[in-house]
Amino acid sequence: MKIPIIKYSDTFLNSVSWFMKVGGITLWPFIVLREVHDSTDFWRKRATRIINHESIHIKQQAELLIVPFYILYVLEWLIKIFVYWSTTKAYYAISFEREAYSNDENLDYLKSRKSYAWIKRIIK
Numbered sequence: 375m376k377i378p379i380i381k382y383s384d385t386f387l388n389s390v391s392w393f394m395k396v397g398g399i400t401l402w403p404f405i406v407l408r409e410v411h412d413s414t415d416f417w418r419k420r421a422t423r424i425i426n427h428e429s430i431h432i433k434q435q436a437e438l439l440i441v442p443f444y445i446l447y448v449l450e451w452l453i454k455i456f457v458y459w460s461t462t463k464a465y466y467a468i469s470f471e472r473e474a475y476s477n478d479e480n481l482d483y484l485k486s487r488k489s490y491a492w493i494k495r496i497i498k
Contacts, residue, residue: 427478469495
């Protein structure tokens, strides 16, 4: 089985987008993306970037044996809600997201990524 398994579902993403609209989500071993409604260069580049972003989360999940990733992700988000008093700001401050957003345009990042690279982004 090739990981990640990419699926497309606007319905699913709308059902889990409680605090903000998301373009994709990683739920091991799946990456669920919004359905592409046209094949313009803009949408292809955007989809490639999102897949790379979510693939970084796949690596993070694998190195933490999946379940601890979700526990740490939610705990960090909850703590940062109290730091920033905003669910959206807290989301963007999560160390896992900071690593993924910092590198989602670098399509070679996963080839050179060091294990646990997200750790140095917890406090900073």
